[in-house]
Every structure is written in structure tokens, then in C-alpha cells.
Amino acid sequence: xxxxxxxxxxxxxxxxxxxxxxxxxxxxxxxxxxxxxxxxxxxxxxxxxxxxxxxxxxxxxxxxxxxxxxxxxxxxxxxxxxxxxxxxxxxxxxxxxxxxxxxxxxxxxxxxxxxxxxxxxxxxxxxxxxxxxxxxxxxxxxxxxxxxxxxxxxxxxxxxxxxxxxxxxxxxxxxxxxxxxxxxxxxxxxxxxxxxxxxxxxxxxxxxxxxxxxxxxxxxxxxxxxxxxxxxxxxxxxxxxxxxxxxxxxxxxxxxxxxxxxxxxxxxxxxxxxxxxxxxxxxxxxxxxxxxxxxxxxxxxxxxxxxxxxxxxxxxxxxxxxxxxxxxxxxxxxxxxxxxxxxxxxxxxxxxxxxxxx
Amino acid sequence: xxxxxxxxxxxxxxxxxxxxxxxxxxxxxxxxxxxxxxxxxxxxxxxxxxxxxxxxxxxxxxxxxxxxxxxxxxxxxxxxxxxxxxxxxxxxxxxxxxxxxxxxxxxxxxxxxxxxxxxxxxxxxxxxxxxxxxxxxxxxxxxxxxxxxxxxxxxxxxxxxxxxxxxxxxxxxxxxxxxxxxxxxxxxxxxxxxxxxxxxxxxxxxxxxxxxxxxxxxxxxxxxxxxxxxxxxxxxxxxxxxxxxxxxxxxxxxxxx
Numbered sequence: 226x227x228x229x230x231x232x233x234x235x236x237x238x239x240x241x242x243x244x245x246x247x248x249x250x251x252x253x254x255x256x257x258x259x260x261x262x263x264x265x266x267x268x269x270x271x272x273x274x275x276x277x278x279x280x281x282x283x284x285x286x287x288x289x290x291x292x293x294x295x296x297x298x299x300x301x302x303x304x305x306x307x308x309x310x311x312x313x314x315x316x317x318x319x320x321x322x323x324x325x326x327x328x329x330x331x332x333x334x335x336x337x338x339x340x341x342x343x344x345x346x347x348x349x350x351x352x353x354x355x356x357x358x359x360x361x362x363x364x365x366x367x368x369x370x371x372x373x374x375x376x377x378x379x380x381x382x383x384x385x386x387x388x389x390x391x392x393x394x395x396x397x398x399x400x401x402x403x404x405x406x407x408x409x410x411x412x413x414x415x416x417x418x419x420x421x422x423x424x425x426x427x428x429x430x431x432x433x434x435x436x437x438x439x440x441x442x443x444x445x446x447x448x449x450x451x452x453x454x455x456x457x458x459x460x461x462x463x464x465x466x467x468x469x470x471x472x473x474x475x476x477x478x479x480x481x482x483x484x485x486x487x488x489x490x491x492x493x494x495x496x497x498x499x500x501x502x503x504x505x506x507x508x509x510x511x512x513x514x515x516x517x518x519x520x521x522x523x524x525x526x527x528x529x530x531x532x533x534x535x536x537x538x539x540x541x542x543x544x545x546x547x548x549x550x551x552x553x554x555x556x557x558x559x560x561x562x563x564x565x566x567x568x569x570x571x572x573x574x575x576x577x578x579x580x581x582x583x
Numbered sequence: 584x585x586x587x588x589x590x591x592x593x594x595x596x597x598x599x600x601x602x603x604x605x606x607x608x609x610x611x612x613x614x615x616x617x618x619x620x621x622x623x624x625x626x627x628x629x630x631x632x633x634x635x636x637x638x639x640x641x642x643x644x645x646x647x648x649x650x651x652x653x654x655x656x657x658x659x660x661x662x663x664x665x666x667x668x669x670x671x672x673x674x675x676x677x678x679x680x681x682x683x684x685x686x687x688x689x690x691x692x693x694x695x696x697x698x699x700x701x702x703x704x705x706x707x708x709x710x711x712x713x714x715x716x717x718x719x720x721x722x723x724x725x726x727x728x729x730x731x732x733x734x735x736x737x738x739x740x741x742x743x744x745x746x747x748x749x750x751x752x753x754x755x756x757x758x759x760x761x762x763x764x765x766x767x768x769x770x771x772x773x774x775x776x777x778x779x780x781x782x783x784x785x786x787x788x789x790x791x792x793x794x795x796x797x798x799x800x801x802x803x804x805x806x807x808x809x810x811x812x813x814x815x816x817x818x819x820x821x822x823x824x825x826x827x828x829x830x831x832x833x834x835x836x837x838x839x840x
Binding site for chain 1: 634636655656657658660661665666668672673674675676677681684685686688689691693694695697698699700701705708709712748749752
């Protein structure tokens with residue numbers, strides 16, 4: 226209980242320390258990538274819960290991320306002025322769901338306020354996850370991976386093929402997310418530090434929820450399902466129901482991540498829905514140690530940050546593919562764990578012995 | 584003498600094999616009933632039918648006055664039926680205590696939201712779960728192994744942990760699938776004493792077992808299955824002298840007939 230609390234405080238201290246460092250070295254432009262990294266991390270911890278703790282793989286989480294992001298982007302940028310006479314639309318604008326704002330060219334448009342757009346998008350993703358998850362989670366192992374991969378591809382093709390969603394260009398001109406009057410999630414330089422703290426605040430909140438869940442009755446039941454599904458079922462755990470719930474939960478994390486990042490960036494493109502993104506998230510969970518939320522956050526912070534800074538150049542996707550292959554071959558339990566030092570010791574000792582034998 | 588479990592004309596066919604053929608029997612509350620038979624007689628299939636792992640083709644299973652055939656295993660379990668497995672199915676990467684705590688699942692109710700928000704009632708419930716799990720470990724004399732990873736224990740200890748996990752469900756009926764498999768004679772004798780102790784706490788036991796000494800020692804009644812059919816259902820002594828049972832176990836001398 227208290228260890229969990231201390232770890233969370235530790236993360237918060239790191240976040241503040243990074244910000245102060247950038248402030249002192251006059252390089253606060255790094256915060257933009259760190260903020261984006263935070264939103265990707267939110268998706269990754271949700272996926273870690275699903276893969277690492279409940280033992281259910283998903284290669285379609287970029288799909289949930291994209292549904293959330295695209296829907297929120299569409300609702301906040303689509304102009305409803307043409308049909309503002311319709312009773313329902315008039316009603317929505319009366320209660321403040323639809324608001325008039327200025328677009329980038331100075332023209333007026335009637336679109337969704339960011340809060341109702343966000344809530345609608347999250348709900349949609351939860352429903353989609355529920356509908357998809359029901360049949361798909363009956364599958365196990367490779368078959369589940371294939372089915373979720375199929376889902377991811379479908380979402381990608383839909384996004385690329387729909388002109389209303391900007392086809393290959395995606396949606397741009399997405400307004401900031403007004404959390405409270407004066408507190409806006411957007412990429413404006415003036416709100417950079419505030420946005421950095423909001424993003425990591427959301428991650429810390431997400432971590433708190435998931436860490437609580439892991440140490441609860443439900444978390445134990447999920448581990449049991451991962452370890453021996455038939456035995457879990459025989460102990461009275463409704464395994465199908467729990468798998469579905471954790472799938473929907475992780476899709477919810479992906480949706481929130483997608484929505485907030487879209488408002489922060491001011492745009493979303495089809496690359497966010499691509500299968501390579503899903504593979505990347507799975508790779509990060511794997512390298513973080515599968516059953517380690519902290520490992521996932523840490524590796525997500527490092528890898529997403531360097532990826533966003535462009536350190537991997539045009540080999541971006543290849544890097545994550547290689548990481549996944551290497552991890553599966555040489556460290557299937559991930560890099561972030563206590564055992565790693567012992568393993569390395571044995572590895573070098575064996576290596577030394579071979580040398581001596583030669 | 585109330586009947587806790589009654590099974591009527593239960594049948595299950597796998598392709599061309601009639602695994603269980605119109606088997607009927609009942610288990611009296613507070614007794615130990617054994618299920619024996621040669622390999623392939625359909626004992627484990629019958630167990631899987633009763634615990635809901637597979638659905639029967641026909642027949643009924645009445646548990647505590649309710650028909651439970653066709654229910655999912657977790658639904659059957661939550662009605663008070665716990666089981667162990669022929670091949671030990673402990674949860675890996677979890678301690679002995681955590682394994683036993685899983686057994687308390689049906690007696691607690693904190694869901695996803697309560698867990699994520701760490702609500703006070705989930706918290707106090709968790710305390711009770713831990714308390715009860717320790718109680719079970721004390722009963723099985725496993726208290727000193729509470730924090731050890733369950734799958735790292737010796738075979739016999741793993742058997743006991745699995746038993747503890749089932750007991751944590753506080754079942755009305757405990758199904759044991761070959762609990763003495765792989766145990767030596769003294770361990771088997773200890774297991775027999777333990778099963779009797781469990782019965783004395785008010786738990787009804789249905790046990791599949793190959794070890795005849797154990798079965799004859801502890802059971803109140805024995806059912807004998809052969810090729811999916813029930814051929815005897817009686818007190819241990821009567822079963823021992825049943826000619827059909829002797830034929831099944833020692834083989835009929837068909838050439839002389």
C-alpha cells in the first residue's frame with residue numbers, strides 16, 4: 226500500500242525534475258515530445274494491464290486510440306451550421322453541447338464543445354470494444370492476436386478510405402480541449418509547461434487506478450486467469466466476463482490517450498491507426514517486462530520520446546520490430562526486472578567459461 | 584440424511600466413444616463418496632460433467648435442490664462446489680497465500696471500479712480474505728510457506744495448496760480428482776487423515792482415486808464405473824466382494840468360459 230504510494234510520488238518527482246531541468250537548460254521545447262509521450266504511455270499502461278496481467282494479447286489498440294482521436298476531432302471540427310434549424314441540433318446548441326467558435330481562417334462554425342465530444346468518443350470506443358471483445362476474447366493465443374490484428378487493419382482502412390475523415394490527410398485544425406475555463410490542452414507554446422503537467426497528471430492518475438486494481442480482488446483474479454484459466458473458472462471466477470471487462474478498460478485508456486493527444490497536436494492522421502503503431506505498443510509492454518506497469522511506463526517514456534524526437538529516423542518502425550524480436554528471443558520477461566542482473570551475471574560467466582575452454 | 588448431489592441418467596458421448604452412459608447416483612451430505620474404475624472408465628469425464636466443464640448430452644445434475652447441468656463452471660462453483668485437478672493447476676507466479684486467496688473469490692464482491700478506486704469496503708474485504716486464507720493455511724499446516732511461490736513447492740505440498748485453495752471456497756461439496764496420484768504411502772495416509780478431517784468440518788467429499796487402500800479406508804460409499812457404466816454403488820466391503828467389480832479389476836477368464 227505505502228510502497229505503491231511512494232512509487233507514484235517518485236514518478237511525480239521525476240516529472241517535476243525533468244521540467245526543472247529543461248527550464249534551467251533553456252530547452253523547454255523538449256516538453257512537447259514529453260507531453261506526447263505521456264499520452265502514448267497512458268495507452269501503454271492500459272495495454273500492459275491487458276497483456277501482462279490478464280494474459281490477453283491485442284494487436285488492435287491503435288484502432289481504439291484512432292477511433293477516440295478521430296471521433297473527437299470530427300465532432301469538434303465538423304460544422305453543424307447548415308442544419309442548425311433542426312430541433313435536435315438547436316436543442317444541443319441551447320444546452321451548450323454545440324458551441325460557436327472561430328476556425329483558423331476567422332470564419333464562424335458551430336461544432337461540439339470538447340467535453341461532450343470527449344465523452345461521446347470514449348463511450349463509442351467502450352461500446353466498440355465491448356462488441357468486438359465479446360466474440361474475439363473467446364479466442365486464445367495466436368488466434369486472438371490475429372483477430373485483434375484484423376480489427377486494427379479494418380479501422381486503418383476505414384480511416385484512410387473515408388473522405389469525411391480527411392482520408393490520407395487526416396483531420397487538422399482540431400481546437401484545444403478546454404478542461405476548465407483557462408485550462409486548455411493544446412500545443413500552443415504558452416501552455417507548454419501546463420500541458421506537460423496535465424498529461425503526466427493523467428498518467429499518474431491512470432497508474433494509481435491500475436496499481437490499485439492489480440492489488441485488489443479483481444487483479445488477483447486476472448492473474449489467476451493468466452496463469453490457469455480452467456482453474457480460475459473452477460474457483461468461481463467468471464473468466465469470460467473479466468476478460469471482456471479488462472479489454473474494455475484498456476480500450477478506454479487508449480481512447481482517452483487518443484482524444485487528448487489529438488487535441489494537444491491539433492490534428493490526427495491515419496498513421497495513428499496503423500498496425501505498426503499497435504505492434505509498437507506491444508513491443509513497449511514486452512520490453513517493460515509484460516507484468517510490470519512501471520517497466521511499461523519507463524520504456525514508453527524512453528522509446529516514445531526518442532521516436533518522437535526522430536532519433537530513429539526513417540527506421541522508426543523497424544526499430545520497434547527489432548526490439549520485439551530481440552526481446553522475445555533473449556529476454557521474454559522484459560528488461561525491467563530484478564532478475565536481469567542475475568541473468569547477465571550468468572550469461573557472462575558462461576561466456577567466460579567458453580572462452581577459457583577455447 | 585439429506586442428499587446434496589444427485590445425478591440422473593447422465594450421458595456424454597465423444598464422437599464414437601460413449602464416455603458416460605446413463606449414470607445415476609446420489610451423494611449424501613456429510614459423507615465421503617469414492618468413484619473408482621479402470622483407466623478410461625469415464626471418471627474424470629463424470630467429474631467434468633458435474634463441475635460444468637463440459638455439458639452432458641442428456642440427464643440431470645441436481646445440486647442442493649437446483650439443476651446445474653449446462654451452467655458454466657464458475658456458476659457451479661459459486662453454488663458451493665469446489666474441485667481439484669488430476670494434474671495440479673496452481674496459479675504460477677503467485678504465492679501460496681495468494682493462491683488460497685483466490686479461493687475466497689466467490690465470498691467477496693469488490694469489482695473493477697471498487698478495486699481501481701480502492702474503496703474502503705474493498706479494503707476491509709481484502710483484510711477478511713487474507714485472514715481466512717491464513718486460517719486455511721493453518722488448518723493444512725502450510726502457514727510457514729505462505730509467501731513462497733506456489734509452483735516452486737514439492738509435489739505433495741502443491742497438492743495441499745490446491746486443496747487449500749478449494750477449501751477457501753468453503754464448499755458444500757468438494758471434488759477431488761486423484762489426490763493421491765504421485766504421493767508415497769506415508770503421504771497418502773496423511774492425505775486420507777486430512778480428507779477425513781475435512782469431512783468432519785461438514786464438507787461433503789466426492790473423490791476419484793486409484794489408490795484402493797485410501798479409498799477403502801476413508802469412503803462411506805463407493806461407485807464403480809466401467810466403460811462409462813455404473814456397475815456398483817455400495818459400502819466399501821460390499822463393493823470388494825461384488826463379483827462384477829472383481830471381474831472388471833482382475834479380468835474375466837474368457838477362454839475357460
